[in-house]
Amino acid sequence: xxxxxxxxxxxxxxxxxxxxxxxxxxxxxxxxxxxxxxxxxxxxxxxxxxxxxxxxxxxxxxxxxxxxxxxxxxxxxxxxxxxxxxxxxxxxxxxxxxxxxxxxxxxxxxxxxx
Amino acid sequence: xxxxxxxxxxxxxxxxxxxxxxxxxxxxxxxxxxxxxxxxxxxxxxxxxxxxxxxxxxxxxxxxxxxxxxxxxxxxxxxxxxxxxxxxxxxxxxxxxxxxxxxxxxxxxx
Numbered sequence: 001x002x003x004x005x006x007x008x009x010x011x012x013x014x015x016x017x018x019x020x021x022x023x024x025x026x027x028x029x030x031x032x033x034x035x036x037x038x039x040x041x042x043x044x045x046x047x048x049x050x051x052x053x054x055x056x057x058x059x060x061x062x063x064x065x066x067x068x069x070x071x072x073x074x075x076x077x078x079x080x081x082x083x084x085x086x087x088x089x090x091x092x093x094x095x096x097x098x099x100x101x102x103x104x105x106x107x108x109x110x111x112x113x114x
Numbered sequence: 115x116x117x118x119x120x121x122x123x124x125x126x127x128x129x130x131x132x133x134x135x136x137x138x139x140x141x142x143x144x145x146x147x148x149x150x151x152x153x154x155x156x157x158x159x160x161x162x163x164x165x166x167x168x169x170x171x172x173x174x175x176x177x178x179x180x181x182x183x184x185x186x187x188x189x190x191x192x193x194x195x196x197x198x199x200x201x202x203x204x205x206x207x208x209x210x211x212x213x214x215x216x217x218x219x220x221x222x223x224x
Contacts, residue, residue, distance in 0.1 A: 032213070034160075041117070041218040042152070042160065042203050047211075056211040059115055092159060099148035099207045100165035107159055 002027060002103040004093050009108030012083055020078040020108060022093030030096040031076045033067060035089035036107075043089075047096070048076060061087075083112045118143065118204055118216035125222040131192040134219045136204030137185060142214055144185035148207035151180055151189045154218075155200045164189060191221070199223045 003025035012018050022031065033045040046067040047056040055067050066079040076093060090109050094101035119137040126132040136143065136151075143149055149167045152160035162171055164180035167187060177198075179190045187206070191198055204216040 034215075041201075042154075042205075042215040044205070044213040044215060047213070054211075058212060094160075098165055098169075099146075099213075100150035100162055101152070101160075101205070102162045102165070102171060104159040104161070 001025075002029070002095055004095065004103055004105035006091065006093050006105045006108040009091065009110045011111045011113060013114050014084055014112055016083050016112070017079070017081045018083065018110060020080065020091055020093075020110070022076040022078075022105060024074045024076065024095070026074055028071045028074065029076075031067075031069075032094045032096055032101055033078050034092045034094055034101065034104075035087075035110075036092070037086075037089040040089075045091070046078060080110070083110075085112050088112045115208065115212055115214050118206060118214055120202075120204060120216040120219045122217070123220045123222065125224055126191075126194045127224045128194050128196065130194050131190060132194060132221065133191075134189045134202055134204075134221070136187040136189070136206075136216045138187075138206055138214070139185055141210070142185075142206040142208045143182065143187050143204075145209055146207050147182070149180070149182060149187040150205045151178075151187075152203045152205065153200045154203065160203065194223050196223050 008020040090107040095103040151164035
């Protein structure tokens with residue numbers, strides 16, 4: 001059974017940075033990051049293949065967010081820079097299978113506020 | 115990366131059937147068979163209920179089914195039950211190395 005656990009959320013000022021982590025219960029997985037602003041829908045954010053060779057980003061975060069991974073620790077990270085209030089959301093990591101997201105973590109809340 | 119178009123709400127009585135549409139373009143829904151659907155109850159993470167247009171993961175009741183015609187995908191729920199009340203999101207691989215979600219549909223069981 002795959003378990004995903006996000007951490008690293010919190011309150012940050014506009015223009016600040018934050019790094020989110022996602023633990024993958026011992027597996028090396030192809031992963032997505034997805035976010036959900038308060039009361040809003042889901043927005044795909046980023047993708048990293050299990051070998052780390054392919055990384056894709058939504059236009060809304062390209063150049064500001066970076067996805068990385070440490071397969072020796074079974075961890076995936078989302079480095080978020082130049083944060084704005086529009087980045088306020090619950091951030092989920094989710095496992096990819098056949099271009100769908102089949103397992104999700106419980107999410108971590110990021111609040112960008114002065 | 116414009117969001118896929120879903121109706122904001124849908125409803126049905128217990129035992130009835132309801133269908134939720136998801137309209138995209140030839141670059142996303144119409145260009146691939148990588149359409150998936152997610153169910154999200156309040157305060158919970160989304161759950162995958164349909165992948166590759168019409169495939170159900172293990173454990174998902176066969177009351178849930180998916181289909182696609184041209185640029186529109188559909189999720190059908192038959193034999194509505196109270197626990198089906200939730201938000202539903204479609205998602206498509208875009209092919210430009212990105213994914214896009216629909217805006218979500220709130221399903222109410224009357």
